[in-house]
Amino acid sequence: MRVMAQMGMVMNLDKCIGCHTCSVTCKQAWTNRTGVEYVWFNNVETRPGLGYPRTYEDQDHWQGGWERNRRGRLRLRSGGRASRMMRIFANPKLPSLTDYYEPWTYDYDTLISAPAQKDIPVARPISQIDGRPMQIKWSANWDDDLGGSPEHTIDDPILKKISKKIRLDYESAFMFHLPRICEHCLNPSCVASCPSGAMYKRSEDGIVLVDQDRCRGWRMCVSGCPYKKVYFNHRTGKAEKCTFCYPRIEVGQPTVCAETCVGRLRYIGLFLYDADAVLEAASVEDPTDLLEAQRSILLDPHDPAVLAAARAAGIAEDWLDAARRSPVYDLACRYRVALPLHPEYRTMPMVWYIPPLSPVVEALRDTGFDGEDGRSLFAAIDALRIPVEYLAELFTAGDPQPVKGVLRTLAAMRAHMRCVNLGEPVDASIAEAVGMTADEIEALYRLLAIAKYEDRYVIPSAHVEIAGQLDELPGCSVDFESWSPHGGQGLGGGEPVPVAIQTFNLARRRAQADRFADLEEEQMKGES
Amino acid sequence: MKTFLWIIFPYICLTSFILGHVWRYKYDKFGWTSRSSQLYEKKILSWGSPLFHYGILGVLAGHVVGLFVPESWTNDLGISEHRYHLVAVSLGTVAGVATVTGLVLLIYRRRTTPSVFRVTSATDKIMYPLLGIVIALGLVNTIGVNLFGLGGYSGGYNYRNSVAVWFRDVLTFHPSAAPMIGATWSFELHALFAMLLLGVWPYTRLVHVLAAPVGYAYRPYIVYRSRDAQGASRLPRRGWERVDQRVSVKRGRH
Known part of the structure; x- marks a missing residue:
């Protein structure tokens, strides 16, 4: 067992209202520069929807992530080392700007410098790529809130997978928001794709970074990442990506996206994991086993054997304390309500999501039922196949059972807390139905609903011995x-x-x- | 004049080539990139770039054999000058045509795609014509002189007795202009322009050639690095284009 620490994040999707505050503050902090105008380290997608860049989840086309070959070994989906090097001169799987969108500004100067004329002058959109007037046709969230659906929505790769069976008609329409940052994977395929060895995973906290001095601009990381969360700065010719705001994390502050999240839906904390077990876990045969494989390599920070191994690996005591108080470990492994995004890519992503119950509640309410009644909710979770299958394609490689389990837990919490809040006698069978006690349900409720800043963000600072190097402003x-x-x-x-x-x-x-x-x-x- | 052209000038260029790379590596690692413009345009690039690069790799291989393998070695192997010449000219023609086609496509793309032309730097505007001249002269040598007997060399010009000897002499620090006496003009010009190209090489985007990811074949897939090893934070370095204003730190009381 080789214990390593990993910074992780959990997002509670029920709370996301799609306000894009995280995206905007992230952009202001990190990608407010020439060359990365089109880049959003944090973006919020409406699902169903095409995502950003468009249809990035269609790995038959983009070939990101890993695959298991016939001999049971992992290899990059885009091919072996040699075959990828053969394609280095023109990377065929690199999204073009039109797959993201062409960034623009406006010709504001016209508004004040135009001569007197009959018509009011107009600020025309100007491309930030070639400086010429352009037609705005797409952006990072053009299909926000199902805008333009079903015309655009129909091309959602996830919907395509499930709508072979069921067509998404207007009556069964559902919607939720999915904020995305880099997953800081345990088995990052971008790092594996980098020909120059410029990308690395930090051994202290698992943050995946690009060494700007070693990157040579081969762009293989962009195609290697199945989440398309590594971007090419077209002016500097270097790859850039979400840094998990490491200068803030190092001094114990949450990332900008988490700090500014209006819904307070993000949680940041430590995972301890067994680095020696990553490859084996990522290579399990059945993709639907990947979720459990991923949970299995996360180590229990309360286990004395784990703590001893962690100390032997040089992890400091305050970090172990933070791991024990980690909200992300509790949500992912103790309450098992958080799920990884697309485990089938076999990268072991470390940004986890609590799937939204709201599509179920809304559907229930729309049909005249009580949206907070435990039994109705349980029945609805079983009956509403489309949202559940959609969530399963996102979070469990298509297996609806774990998604149903999480939704049932959330439903039980909702029903239980209604009894508590209304002063009604608590129905013990609700908690039992999801295998929890009333105390556990209430603890989960506190974590999800009223957790304070210091409960949501348990971030140990980087070590004092090296404090001289800590510096928020380089x-x-x-x-x-x-x-x-x-x-x-x-x-x-x-x-x-x-x-x-x-x-x-x-x-x-x-x-x-x-x-x-x-x-x-x-x-x-x-x-x- | 001969001494300058064939002894002094080559050493100036080669020194610039080596010291320039050292300087660039020391002070401008951030600017060391292939500077891909694939994000702007990929249709022409997907043809032009592989054609050019595979072509030029073939050309490079040909030059290594032609310049570093003395005629006596191939004679000892029982390969006659005529057979050597036949193989060299045929492979060289294929590689050369691919290179030129690729380069023409790439330059056409660079000039006609507004976004690509917009990011074409001053060094590009020097480097591309120079590269074009060197490659064009090389093609004159291979196809014009050696294939069609331009300049009266009906059997082809034996550069291995002249140009290659001179080049090896330069590299082994026994320089002599003598082997170049009597060389045909196109070979002379090709060698001189190639030297000039080597001289400006480290200051252009051509540095990416020395970044060829050879180590990728041997390293483990996942790279771990410790925070400690990275050292203290550094000042932002100069890139090939300024992307932001250097933050001026307010002075005074904190």
């Missing part, structure tokens, strides 16, 4: 004026203190305070 620590032999003003010993550490406590207080007044009070106390 390069600024050496530029501090106080960095002089005589010591500067304001800072005690004249040692450069990275901004991140300096403002860390303040930022934490700000994020954790329930009201602004609390913060002000605390500041007053501090000053007096």
